[in-house]
Amino acid sequence: xxxxxxxxxxxxxxxxxxxxxxxxxxxxxxxxxxxxxxxxxxxxxxxxxxxxxxxxxxxxxxxxxxxxxxxxxxxxxxxxxxxxxxxxxxxxxxxxxxxxxxxxxxxxxxxxxxxxxxxxxxxxxxxxxxxxxxxxxxxxxxxxxxxxxxxxxxxxxxxxxxxxxxxxxxxxxxxxxxxxxxxxxxxxxxxxxxxxxxxxxxxxxxxxxxxxxxxxxxxxxxxxxxxxxxxxxxxxxxxxxxxxxxxxxxxxxxxxxxxxxxxxxxxxxxxxxxxxxxxxxxxxxxxxxxxxxxxxxxxxxxxxxxxxxxxxxxxxxxxxxxxxxxxxxxxxxxxxxxxxxxxxxxxxxxxxxxxxxxxxxxxxxxxxxxxxxxxxxxxxxxxxxxxxxxxxxxxxxxxxxxxxxxxxxxxxxxxxxxxxxxxxxxxxxxxxxxxxxxxxxxxxxxx
Amino acid sequence: xxxxxxxxxxxxxxxxxxxxxxxxxxxxxxxxxxxxxxxxxxxxxxxxxxxxxxxxxxxxxxxxxxxxxxxxxxxxxxxxxxxxxxxxxxxxxxxxxxxxxxxxxxxxxxxxxxxxxxxxxxxxxxxxxxxxxxxxxxxxxxxxxxxxxxxxxxxxxxxxxxxxxxxxxxxxxxxxxxxxxxxxxxxxxxxxxxxxxxxxxxxxxxxxxxxxxxxxxxxxxxxxxxxxxxxxxxxxxxxxxxxxxxxxxxxxxxxxxxxxxxxxxx
Numbered sequence: 001x002x003x004x005x006x007x008x009x010x011x012x013x014x015x016x017x018x019x020x021x022x023x024x025x026x027x028x029x030x031x032x033x034x035x036x037x038x039x040x041x042x043x044x045x046x047x048x049x050x051x052x053x054x055x056x057x058x059x060x061x062x063x064x065x066x067x068x069x070x071x072x073x074x075x076x077x078x079x080x081x082x083x084x085x086x087x088x089x090x091x092x093x094x095x096x097x098x099x100x101x102x103x104x105x106x107x108x109x110x111x112x113x114x115x116x117x118x119x120x121x122x123x124x125x126x127x128x129x130x131x132x133x134x135x136x137x138x139x140x141x142x143x144x145x146x147x148x149x150x151x152x153x154x155x156x157x158x159x160x161x162x163x164x165x166x167x168x169x170x171x172x173x174x175x176x177x178x179x180x181x182x183x184x185x186x187x188x189x190x191x192x193x194x195x196x197x198x199x200x201x202x203x204x205x206x207x208x209x210x211x212x213x214x215x216x217x218x219x220x221x222x223x224x225x226x227x228x229x230x231x232x233x234x235x236x237x238x239x240x241x242x243x244x245x246x247x248x249x250x251x252x253x254x255x256x257x258x259x260x261x262x263x264x265x266x267x268x269x270x271x272x273x274x275x276x277x278x279x280x281x282x283x284x285x286x287x288x289x290x291x292x293x294x295x296x297x298x299x300x301x302x303x304x305x306x307x308x309x310x311x312x313x314x315x316x317x318x319x320x321x322x323x324x325x326x327x328x329x330x331x332x333x334x335x336x337x338x339x340x341x342x343x344x345x346x347x348x349x350x351x352x353x354x355x356x357x358x359x360x361x362x363x364x365x366x367x368x369x370x371x372x373x374x375x376x377x378x379x380x381x382x383x384x385x386x387x388x389x390x391x392x393x394x395x396x397x398x399x400x401x402x403x404x405x406x407x408x409x410x411x412x413x414x415x416x417x418x419x420x421x422x423x424x425x426x427x428x429x430x431x432x433x434x435x436x437x438x439x440x441x442x443x444x445x446x447x
Numbered sequence: 448x449x450x451x452x453x454x455x456x457x458x459x460x461x462x463x464x465x466x467x468x469x470x471x472x473x474x475x476x477x478x479x480x481x482x483x484x485x486x487x488x489x490x491x492x493x494x495x496x497x498x499x500x501x502x503x504x505x506x507x508x509x510x511x512x513x514x515x516x517x518x519x520x521x522x523x524x525x526x527x528x529x530x531x532x533x534x535x536x537x538x539x540x541x542x543x544x545x546x547x548x549x550x551x552x553x554x555x556x557x558x559x560x561x562x563x564x565x566x567x568x569x570x571x572x573x574x575x576x577x578x579x580x581x582x583x584x585x586x587x588x589x590x591x592x593x594x595x596x597x598x599x600x601x602x603x604x605x606x607x608x609x610x611x612x613x614x615x616x617x618x619x620x621x622x623x624x625x626x627x628x629x630x631x632x633x634x635x636x637x638x639x640x641x642x643x644x645x646x647x648x649x650x651x652x653x654x655x656x657x658x659x660x661x662x663x664x665x666x667x668x669x670x671x672x673x674x675x676x677x678x679x680x681x682x683x684x685x686x687x688x689x690x691x692x693x694x695x696x697x698x699x700x701x702x703x704x705x706x707x708x709x710x711x712x713x
Contacts, residue, residue, distance in 0.1 A: 341554075341556075343552060343554050343556035344556060344558065346514075346519055346550075346552060346556060347552065347556035347557070347558070347615075348558075349517075349518075349519060350517060350519065350548075350549065350550035350552075350619070351545070351549070351569070351570040351574070351618065351619065351621075351622055352541065352542070352544065352545025352546070352570060352574050352622060353569075353570065353573070353574065354541065357573055357574075361558075361569060361573070362558055365560050366558075366559065366560050369560065
């Protein structure tokens with residue numbers, strides 16, 4: 001440092017030149033068209049050729065599906081007599097209720113709407129900016145929402161414990177929205193009103209205890225209000241359609257990630273038993289087709305349980321799909337874990353973070369973030385794979401659509417229902433993919 | 448724990464400077480990577496508030512040595528004690544290390560998904576169980592001390608290497624360590640940024656931190672080190688005050704190395 005030569009002559013004063021805004025190249029829509037589609041002879045020719053081809057390909061489909069389509073009819077015969085070359089959407093419209101709710105009794109379908117609606121309402125606050133502790137909201141939804149939803153969907157007498165947990169779930173939802181309103185009004189949150197009272201007895205974590213106290217009070221209140229409230233029993237045998245598809249895939253999508261994370265961590269664990277168990281599970285499940293896993297779950301799983309236990313086919317299938325999806329997710333997560341530089345582990349250890357803290361705060365957030373595209377791809381394929389449950393006789397969206405062709409009024413009508421559910425699947429999958437891209441942009445903001 | 452620490456500090460002050468406490472005691476450290484014998488019977492005793500600079504050619508085991516002190520590396524033989532307590536691979540030792548030893552790395556190793564401030568507050572909030580608001584206040588003070596309080600809400604990828612290394616210093620200091628280990632903290636930095644990091648380290652040294660520093664910044668060694676260690680082939684070849692080791696080395700190996708380093712610098 002002292003080796004620098006001392007200047008003999010006077011130095012010039014360096015002033016950086018001012019920055020200019022970047023040069024804009026494109027000039028509006030016509031400029032873009034000119035540059036990309038009609039720039040030069042060959043380019044123009046290619047553009048015209050491609051558009052002509054597109055027109056020729058799409059025209060028959062659009063004619064069939066829209067121009068010549070029949071929207072109202074009471075049978076396939078009627079459809080054919082009105083427009084023999086058009087799509088018979090009347091069948092799909094007639095069956096739309098079954099496609100969505102399966103064979104769930106018509107007068108009770110409000111329970112499904114309410115249940116799904118509650119789920120959406122529960123997750124909406126995650127999009128709000130002012131809300132803190134979103135992970136808690138998400139975790140509560142994962143843990144408690146299924147009890148509330150199944151209470152609605154199943155009805156009947158589900159036992160005292162189930163009733164209590166469902167009450168807590170509803171109470172939490174109420175508390176969540178009360179808190180949101182109070183936050184936006186700029187007032188104290190519900191639980192904070194108890195803080196001063198609690199601080200007299202327990203000095204530590206008074207904020208948390210305050211919220212828990214309020215939740216307890218609200219739960220008791222709700223459990224008391226609904227004590228005579230009873231719903232008619234609906235067996236899972238009549239569940240079906242889009243509703244069933246959402247139940248199976250929703251459950252397995254939510255469970256796949258934690259199962260996958262645990263298996264991936266297990267596979268990298270230093271404890272031999274844990275590692276072998278994880279490797280065995282992952283490799284075994286991955287080397288078997290999903291359809292085999294599904295059959296095994298229905299035919300073999302009962303062998304492992306006592307005869308007296310009444311196993312539910314839907315539950316067996318959901319467990320099977322969860323494990324299957326978890327094994328695949330484990331490898332995706334492991335890929336993300338391997339991308340984390342060793343220095344991150346060193347740094348975490350050097351400030352004293354233990355294994356679980358390191359994983360929870362340092363490694364997994366980075367690993368999962370890097371793997372979002374792959375994780376969402378797994379979710380999307382899982383959502384579509386659930387159509388396989390139709391083979392073991394669950395009336396999901398796929399089987400319902402195929403049932404239309406057995407209906408004596410619409411006998412032999414295959415194409416239209418399949419096109420219709422394809423569109424439905426596309427809407428769901430495309431939404432998921434768009435959401436993942438939004439999430440990625442959001443999470444990588446500022447880096 | 449914080450109370451404990453203050454009482455210890457006061458008692459050591461009462462004893463006076465005459466006999467400083469031993470901060471780190473390393474005896475007979477041996478380590479192998481497979482067949483490779485990387486640390487050969489290394490022993491060293493570091494008193495409190497002492498500043499030690501370790502230099503040596505690459506592959507001499509100096510990084511491995513310093514990483515053994517806070518158990519980032521396991522070793523097969525020997526003991527490491529911190530303030531008289533022997534370290535083992537258990538929870539109690541982990542807490543002892545966490546409360547006493549901080550470390551800086553060549554590649555900074557900041558957590559890229561957290562902001563500068565979150566990087567600093569993570570440890571205090573979750574390990575020392577300090578309330579969030581208090582931890583933010585403390586971390587902001589530390590960031591101010593290393594001169595980057597204005598960047599607190601940025602992410603590590605948005606700031607320069609020198610700034611990242613200073614954040615790493617603040618992150619370590621947030622755990623209130625009494626010993627700081629530095630593993631080539633300026634090797635990955637541009638010449639212009641080395642100084643800003645060294646300035647913070649000199650400031651730390653003057654505040655009475657016990658420091659062990661693997662570095663090739665001989666200027667820094669001259670200025671602040673109490674003792675300089677020269678390592679080669681997994682052994683401590685030479686140890687002594689900077690003037691002795693850097694100006695009048697006893698061994699040819701040391702002298703060769705110093706010539707290389709100094710000729711490169713000028």
